[in-house]
Amino acid sequence: MRTFETAGRFLGSLEERVMEVLWRSGALAVRDVCTHLKGKPQLAYTTVMTTLDRLFKKGLLEREKDGTAFVYRPALTRDDYRRRIVESTVTGLMARSTDADPVLAAFVDAAAEVDEDNLKRLEALIAERRRSGK
Amino acid sequence: MTSLGALVAFGLLFLGVSLGLSLLLNGLLFVFRKTLRRQGAWVERQAAQAALVLPPLLSVAVTAVLAAQSKLALAAGADHCLAHGHHLHLCVQHNAPWLTQPWALASVAAAVSFLVVRFGLAALAHVHAQRAATRLRSLGAPLAEHCYLVPSDAQFAFTAGLAAPAVIISTSAWAALTPDERAAVLAHELAHLEHGDLWRRALLGLAASLGVPVLAARALRLWELSSERVCDRRAVAAVGRPSTVASAILALMRQPPSALAPAGAAFAAASHVPERVESLLLEEGGGERDAHRLARLLLAASLVLGGVSAVFAEPLHHLFETLLG
Numbered sequence: 001m002r003t004f005e006t007a008g009r010f011l012g013s014l015e016e017r018v019m020e021v022l023w024r025s026g027a028l029a030v031r032d033v034c035t036h037l038k039g040k041p042q043l044a045y046t047t048v049m050t051t052l053d054r055l056f057k058k059g060l061l062e063r064e065k066d067g068t069a070f071v072y073r074p075a076l077t078r079d080d081y082r083r084r085i086v087e088s089t090v091t092g093l094m095a096r097s098t099d100a101d102p103v104l105a106a107f108v109d110a111a112a113e114v115d116e117d118n119l120k121r122l123e124a125l126i127a128e129r130r131r132s133g134k
Numbered sequence: 135m136t137s138l139g140a141l142v143a144f145g146l147l148f149l150g151v152s153l154g155l156s157l158l159l160n161g162l163l164f165v166f167r168k169t170l171r172r173q174g175a176w177v178e179r180q181a182a183q184a185a186l187v188l189p190p191l192l193s194v195a196v197t198a199v200l201a202a203q204s205k206l207a208l209a210a211g212a213d214h215c216l217a218h219g220h221h222l223h224l225c226v227q228h229n230a231p232w233l234t235q236p237w238a239l240a241s242v243a244a245a246v247s248f249l250v251v252r253f254g255l256a257a258l259a260h261v262h263a264q265r266a267a268t269r270l271r272s273l274g275a276p277l278a279e280h281c282y283l284v285p286s287d288a289q290f291a292f293t294a295g296l297a298a299p300a301v302i303i304s305t306s307a308w309a310a311l312t313p314d315e316r317a318a319v320l321a322h323e324l325a326h327l328e329h330g331d332l333w334r335r336a337l338l339g340l341a342a343s344l345g346v347p348v349l350a351a352r353a354l355r356l357w358e359l360s361s362e363r364v365c366d367r368r369a370v371a372a373v374g375r376p377s378t379v380a381s382a383i384l385a386l387m388r389q390p391p392s393a394l395a396p397a398g399a400a401f402a403a404a405s406h407v408p409e410r411v412e413s414l415l416l417e418e419g420g421g422e423r424d425a426h427r428l429a430r431l432l433l434a435a436s437l438v439l440g441g442v443s444a445v446f447a448e449p450l451h452h453l454f455e456t457l458l459g
Contacts, residue, residue, distance in 0.1 A: 079285060082273055082285055083285045083286055083287070085269075085273060086270060086273050086274075086284045086285055086286045086304075087286050087287075087288060089266050089269050089270055089273075090266075090270070090286065090288065090290060090302075092262070092266060093262075093263055093266040093267075093294060096259045096262050096263060096266075097259070097263070098259070100339065101255070101256045101259050101260075101336070101339055102335060102358075103259050103260055103262070103263035103294060103332070104263065104292045104293060104294040104332070105292060105293045105294075105323070105326045105331055105332060105335070105361075106290065106291065106292040107291040107292065107319050107322060107323060107382075107383070107386060108291075108383055108386045108387050108407060109406075109407075118408055119384060119387065119388065122380070122384055122407075122408060122411045122412075123384060125380075125411070125412070125415050126377050126380050126381050126384065126411070126415065129376065129377040129380075129415050130377050
């Protein structure tokens, strides 16, 4: 099964346009998606059908038979899509960043496990400072 | 025309001088670590930077001086090589026979290949990081210049991208912070951006490849920690209270570890947190002026060293020939 990470990394411009149409309209058959896609030249039915099939295989669309044709609907909302793209991008970024060659400067280490006693000691220090108005 | 053997000889000279200076400067960094700590984050950062950058830079200078000396001596008709066939020649025209032996060439080729692969992989990682930063920027809502809020349940706040750096903060991290803490995080990350820390760290990583391995890695860690402390001081200047910056650090450390990142991927490792918070709360001075003074001192010392090697090029030349051969 394809992961969303794959989808996030390889979504092309036509795929994004098709997703936008389905997010706006909900469930649509291939012909209806063709009608909603604006721009010239008009896209071929088979091109749109292939794109929808690809998005289905990437896990971004669900589909069900309606007579002889498939009706497609988004498998996730636009916000969920953006959220997952962000997370897949950050995962890729972190994976590339190594101890020898860090490619980002983080405020704190996102993967760090913290010694609870140490945290409590530091929190007590902060509270003490705040009491003294600093 | 420069012979292959001469290139090998001068290459060995460059590596030898670089490693020797790295040993010396990193040794001093270790010996004076407590004094440097007392002087503040800026001074520590400057000293660590110098221990990493000066060895290869000064080594280039010394190698260039000796190569020039050899060339000038030949031009003046003073070919000293015939006088001592018993050891290695640092000469742009002649060389000792062993330098063109397969083992010598293979050793130099291996060293050069290592550096090329090392630099190539680092460059690729940064190209990828820039693409990721650009994508995250396009998916985020602008918070301030160069700062973007991106939707995510994971908690993160970082600066990424060499060519067009961006500060990226997740909605989840944003929600976990008070307004003052948010300002502190933005000020800290913008300080990284303003100081060009990602560029500096990339170049220091490459410079460290030409230093003594364990010592150079230690200097890099010191530079990273002191850079975090310098940016923490900038955040204090922005929000007014050290405790606000410290509580922002702890607020994000309090969150469950993110599944997105392997430990140590960024240069703000967990082990830095207690030192950063304690440094903030003890209100240690930043020592920016002292750091500038140290930089001027190091520049002067480097110029003196360059001048001395130019003035004493002839005896230095023979000294290195003897040491190498």
